[in-house]
Amino acid sequence: MNAAQNIIRHFAACLDRAAAKHEPFAxxxxxxxxxxxxxxxxPALPLAPPEIGDTLGKRETHNSTRNFFSVENRARFPVCEAVASAFQAPETVRRLEQTTGIALTGSSLRIEYCQDRDGFWLEPHTDIGVKLFTMLVYLSDVPEAEGWGTDIYDASKRHLGSAPGGFDKGIIFIPAxxxxxGVAKRDFNGVRKSIIVNYVRPEWRARHELAFPDQPIA
Structure with missing residues (x-):
């Protein structure tokens, strides 16, 4: 079994036991x-965490420092190629569609590798628009990372809790x-590492961020 196939099988088992929540959104x-x-x-990739100032509550504040499982990085790093291939694979896409009810045909895969330093925060937002699907997998292997997960809010932007942020845990939601x-302001004793997996609509303009820019999901 190659690396991508191993990820496909492993992630399918992960979806089988995923805990479905319905409030304040699915x-x-x-x-x-x-x-x-x-x-x-x-997290062992030779990509240094960026030295950035205040994000102003948005990732795009510092777009030039962001890292993606792009065509270039797929060629450079076998793990990027394996993960991207696994989430491009029809069997993974079908399982995600079955689990979430979203249709992904015609979308494109985008995977970002995030390394957030102390001082990072994200204002409450919804990911609506050109993103069809969002998944975060947290990759900081320290005990305190359990409290570094994505914060969840209701429509009044009232904080209701956080996804568990421990190593290899994650959250999926359909942007609506x-x-x-978001990520409320808190202390990070170390680097908060994660990947964000999106499937985006054809009108996504930053084609260099996509794993397979010329191969939409069939």
Whole structure:
């Protein structure tokens, strides 16, 4: 079995045991999302955490410092190629569609590798628009990372809790006008590492961020 096939099988089992939640919006909590060797290989990539100032509550404030499982990085790093291939695979897409009810045909895969330093925060937002699907997998292997998960809000932007942020845990949701989430200001004793997996609509303009820019989901 090659690396991508191993990820496909492992992630399918993860979806089988995902905890479905319905308030304040539909989301699924994940444990053991990626094979252990993959979950450790991603944060071991030779990509230094960016030195940035205040994000102003948005990732796009510092777009030039962001890292993606792009065509270039797929060629450079086997783990990027394996993960991207696994989430491009028809069997993974079908399982995600069955779990969430979203149709992904014609979308494109985008995977971002995030390394958030102390001082990072994100204002409550919904990911609506060109993003059809969002999944975060947390990859910081320290005990305090359990409290570093994505914060969840209601429509009034009232904080209701956080996704468990421990190593290889995650959250899936379908962006909609009620999917309020963010990262409240808190202390990070270390680097908050994660990947964000999106499937985006054809009108996504930053084609260099896509894993397979010329191969939409069939």
């Amino acid at each position: 989301h699924w909590l994940l444990t053991d999302a990626l094979p252990d060797e993959v979950a450790h290989a991603i 006008d009620d999917s309020w989430h």
